[in-house]
Amino acid sequence: MKLNKTYYKNSDETVYSTKLSNGLNVFLIPKPEYSETAAVFATKFGSLESNAILKLNGNTIKGKLGVAHFLEHRMFDNPKGPVFDLFSNLGAISNAFTSFDKTAYYFVASNKLESNTELLLDFVQGLEIKKESVEKEKGIIIEELKMYLDMPESRLGRGILENMYINHPIKHDIGGTIEEVASTSLEVLQACHQTFYHPNNMVLVIVGQMKVDSLIKVIEKNQNAKTLKPQLKPVFAKVSEPLIVKFKYRQIQMPISTKKIAIGYKLKPIDKLTNIQINKRLIAYSIYQDMLFSESAPFYQNLIKSKIITPTMDVSAFQGAGYNAMIIESEVLDEAKFIKAIDDQIKNANVGLMEKEFQIVKNLNVSEAIRSYESPQRLAINYMSNYFDGVNVFDDLESIKNITLKDIVKVASEIRQTKKSVFVIKPMVKN
Amino acid sequence: LKVIKKRLKNNVDLKIIPTTKFKTLVLNIGFKGPYKQKDITGLYLLSKIMADSSKKYPKAELLARQQDYLYGTAIQVSSQLVGELSLFSLTVSILDPKLISSKFKLLEKAIALIVELIYRPNIVNGLFDQQLFETTKSNHMYRLKSLDNDKESVAAIRMKELVDDSHPYQQLSLGNLKDLSTITNQDLIKLYKELLDREIEIYVLGDVLSKNIVTTIEKKFKAKAVNKKIKTIIPLKQTKVKKIIETRKFNQSYLSYLLTVNTLVGDKDYYPMIMFNAIFGRTPLSKLFRVVREKNSLCYSISSSYQVNYGFINVGAGIDAKNYKKADSLIRQQLTLMKQGSFTQEDINMNRNMLVTMIEHTYDQPVGLVNQLVTSDLIKADTIKQDYIDNLNKVTKAQIIKAAKKVEVKIEYLLKQGDKNETK
Numbered sequence: 001m002k003l004n005k006t007y008y009k010n011s012d013e014t015v016y017s018t019k020l021s022n023g024l025n026v027f028l029i030p031k032p033e034y035s036e037t038a039a040v041f042a043t044k045f046g047s048l049e050s051n052a053i054l055k056l057n058g059n060t061i062k063g064k065l066g067v068a069h070f071l072e073h074r075m076f077d078n079p080k081g082p083v084f085d086l087f088s089n090l091g092a093i094s095n096a097f098t099s100f101d102k103t104a105y106y107f108v109a110s111n112k113l114e115s116n117t118e119l120l121l122d123f124v125q126g127l128e129i130k131k132e133s134v135e136k137e138k139g140i141i142i143e144e145l146k147m148y149l150d151m152p153e154s155r156l157g158r159g160i161l162e163n164m165y166i167n168h169p170i171k172h173d174i175g176g177t178i179e180e181v182a183s184t185s186l187e188v189l190q191a192c193h194q195t196f197y198h199p200n201n202m203v204l205v206i207v208g209q210m211k212v213d214s215l216i217k218v219i220e221k222n223q224n225a226k227t228l229k230p231q232l233k234p235v236f237a238k239v240s241e242p243l244i245v246k247f248k249y250r251q252i253q254m255p256i257s258t259k260k261i262a263i264g265y266k267l268k269p270i271d272k273l274t275n276i277q278i279n280k281r282l283i284a285y286s287i288y289q290d291m292l293f294s295e296s297a298p299f300y301q302n303l304i305k306s307k308i309i310t311p312t313m314d315v316s317a318f319q320g321a322g323y324n325a326m327i328i329e330s331e332v333l334d335e336a337k338f339i340k341a342i343d344d345q346i347k348n349a350n351v352g353l354m355e356k357e358f359q360i361v362k363n364l365n366v367s368e369a370i371r372s373y374e375s376p377q378r379l380a381i382n383y384m385s386n387y388f389d390g391v392n393v394f395d396d397l398e399s400i401k402n403i404t405l406k407d408i409v410k411v412a413s414e415i416r417q418t419k420k421s422v423f424v425i426k427p428m429v430k431n
Numbered sequence: 432l433k434v435i436k437k438r439l440k441n442n443v444d445l446k447i448i449p450t451t452k453f454k455t456l457v458l459n460i461g462f463k464g465p466y467k468q469k470d471i472t473g474l475y476l477l478s479k480i481m482a483d484s485s486k487k488y489p490k491a492e493l494l495a496r497q498q499d500y501l502y503g504t505a506i507q508v509s510s511q512l513v514g515e516l517s518l519f520s521l522t523v524s525i526l527d528p529k530l531i532s533s534k535f536k537l538l539e540k541a542i543a544l545i546v547e548l549i550y551r552p553n554i555v556n557g558l559f560d561q562q563l564f565e566t567t568k569s570n571h572m573y574r575l576k577s578l579d580n581d582k583e584s585v586a587a588i589r590m591k592e593l594v595d596d597s598h599p600y601q602q603l604s605l606g607n608l609k610d611l612s613t614i615t616n617q618d619l620i621k622l623y624k625e626l627l628d629r630e631i632e633i634y635v636l637g638d639v640l641s642k643n644i645v646t647t648i649e650k651k652f653k654a655k656a657v658n659k660k661i662k663t664i665i666p667l668k669q670t671k672v673k674k675i676i677e678t679r680k681f682n683q684s685y686l687s688y689l690l691t692v693n694t695l696v697g698d699k700d701y702y703p704m705i706m707f708n709a710i711f712g713r714t715p716l717s718k719l720f721r722v723v724r725e726k727n728s729l730c731y732s733i734s735s736s737y738q739v740n741y742g743f744i745n746v747g748a749g750i751d752a753k754n755y756k757k758a759d760s761l762i763r764q765q766l767t768l769m770k771q772g773s774f775t776q777e778d779i780n781m782n783r784n785m786l787v788t789m790i791e792h793t794y795d796q797p798v799g800l801v802n803q804l805v806t807s808d809l810i811k812a813d814t815i816k817q818d819y820i821d822n823l824n825k826v827t828k829a830q831i832i833k834a835a836k837k838v839e840v841k842i843e844y845l846l847k848q849g850d851k852n853e854t855k
Binding site: 011012031033034035036082084085088089090091092093108109110136137138139140141143144146147149150151152208254255256257258290294295296297298300301304305307310311331333357360361363364366367368370371373374375376377428 | 450451452453454455490491492495496498499500501502503526530531562566569570573574576577579580581582679680681682683714715716721724725726727728729730731732749750751777780781782784785787788789791792794795796797852
């Protein structure tokens with residue numbers, strides 16, 4: 001097996017990588033001065049794949065909303081005992097998360113790295129659960145969904161996506177709905193595992209204290225010893241998503257003290273770009289947001305001074321297969337003025353003349369990129385997530401350097417042409 | 432990891448933690464002093480005002496822009512309460528200058544900015560800029576009101592109110608709406624002046640030894656030589672047993688407890704109590720997590736936390752109201768089982784491993800590490816990682832049982848989901 005070594009001078013990091021014969025891509029990033037190591041083993045399977053039609057033992061099985069998240073929960077039930085315990089026996093802390101398009105399992109350990117790595121591979125690749133265990137988990141997941149229902153921020157994020165998307169599964173909650181969770185079966189979990197947890201669809205990233213040579217041997221030996229079931233090919237219902245939004249404006253009520261608002265811009269998906277192009281675009285969005293809406297933008301501070309918002313505004317952009325959006329969220333004191341101010345800023349800000357702001361925001365982005373390499377856990381998760389998005393985190397610094405004000409002007413004009421949606425949570429009148 | 436301690440000629444207590452492992456340098460400047468209850472809200476407001484502007488950067492956007500320009504130099508100003516001590520601090524994280532051009536002089540510029548924020552605040556004619564003061568005050572009002580949106584905050588605040596003893600635990604470092612409404616610009620000026628008369632302790636972490644950091648700090652900061660002992664370790668007394676149920680308009684209920692443990696940091700039972708808390712409810716391997724969540728599916732979130740300098744444990748769980756009786760009896764049952772020694776050596780080992788990994792994790796993060804050292808030092812807990820680990824390793828099962836027997840449920844508070852708000 002050939003281990004490739006790449007040194008990234010800008011960030012002073014070295015990555016060892018290889019593709020094992022079963023298709024698994026492995027990335028090792030040593031940090032000799034750290035005591036801890038973080039490892040993440042992830043699959044490109046998230047809530048967006050919940051609508052897949054699967055075939056298991058000749059039967060057709062329809063996916064369930066929230067099934068990726070359900071499976072993540074249930075992977076922690078292992079015939080050898082609860083997975084948290086198995087890791088803890090080896091001195092590691094483990095956890096997992098499900099996003100729109102990924103499920104990731106990870107641990108942080110300060111010793112017994114090789115045994116912990118084997119445990120991570122084994123528990124994620126083996127699904128041996130019983131029907132009762134599936135039933136039992138439903139109560140826990142339903143309480144989790146109810147917890148989110150009481151969290152205004154979570155409702156706001158959910159609500160704006162429901163507003164913007166008509167057909168795309170991104171309009172659904174990652175955890176699904178209480179009804180769908182309650183009717184999730186063992187079979188659908190098994191089918192998803194056999195389909196999406198194949199090494200071809202997964203990646204392993206390890207960052208921190210390690211001996212590269214012996215670690216990679218352990219990983220290779222572990223993988224070669226496994227006979228995996230053939231990968232099932234899912235069929236996805238074709239989704240066509242128009243560029244218009246479902247609701248231009250919608251509001252709900254919650255027992256909160258101050259009104260909350262989200263404004264979403266529905267951008268064209270950027271599926272057909274090269275890795276470097278995607279990376280550059282994502283950074284261009286981030287710089288655009290910082291220039292126009294961050295704390296260093298007079299625009300933001302004026303909104304606070306004029307009592308239009310409280311200092312809670314946050315702008316984020318995200319993209320993936322078939323979706324791409326920029327969302328502005330805030331607590332708002334004067335809704336109409338806020339919507340108008342955002343409209344005006346997007347329409348009128350002359351980005352092309354903001355050379356000085358552009359250079360300063362570039363400094364900020366350089367530092368954010370470098371700092372994101374600092375924590376083993378954060379780097380492992382970022383590296384994995386970017387890998388699935390077709391991007392290498394260590395290219396960030398190069399991309400930032402190469403970005404010009406023209407790129408930002410392009411982003412600005414693109415956002416100007418998109419359809420907007422507004423979602424508002426109004427305080428309920430108290431009893 | 433070693434900490435170099437120096438008492439400088441300008442009376443600053445300096446602690447340097449030299450390391451090359453991070454890409455960040457961290458400076459933590461702590462002003463330590465006593466506080467009066469009526470000053471808490473003002474200290475919090477002051478922290479916001481000082482983090483937002485200065486003489487040279489009178490507008491928030493100008494200061495933020497300077498921070499962006501200094502490669503995202505992050506400055507967090509905070510006002511915390513530890514027992515009878517108020518810790519007002521600036522935590523600054525700076526990109527390690529060796530990662531960018533040395534001509535930029537990042538460290539020098541960042542220190543100049545910190546000095547500007549501390550010694551040249553945005554004061555005009557003896558008062559903080561009036562608009563800044565008004566805006567900060569009104570924003571803080573919204574912040575305090577928003578605590579009502581979150582059931583964990585509501586439960587935490589109600590728990591503080593339910594305690595009989597008058598104790599620093601009852602104070603919220605954010606202050607309260609009542610004090611906020613009467614606070615004046617003059618009050619903040621007075622607090623700012625008192626701040627400059629406090630003891631100063633500065634932590635510096637990172638690759639700084641070659642950078643004349645001692646001379647710079649000696650030149651740029653000045654502190655009064657006060658060495659008052661302020662109590663940070665104060666046991667909370669709660670003799671009455673209480674059970675309170677209140678209803679709020681939420682979709683889920685929140686069940687919480689206050690347990691006195693009669694053990695403080697530094698006591699003989701301190702490490703056994705840390706182990707008790709871990710096995711009882713702190714970790715995902717704990718009894719509460721396994722039994723209430725995993726076995727009985729009654730909740731998603733459940734955990735316990737040990738306030739080591741106040742001597743009590745808080746337990747909290749998000750549940751459905753219909754499961755209240757069952758959850759309550761299971762939680763109490765786990766405590767009884769702990770007292771009876773119904774846990775294994777494996778439980779001890781696993782939970783101990785988890786605590787060790789948690790501390791290693793904290794020590795591998797620059798800001799986390801500095802915060803850990805600052806707090807541990809204040810409450811006289813072990814600051815050397817290996818001491819902490821060695822002490823955990825010495826704890827025996829018999830000691831944990833003995834510790835468990837000191838634990839008593841004193842307050843139970845259920846915030847029940849419902850259609851309307853009812854407070855008893």
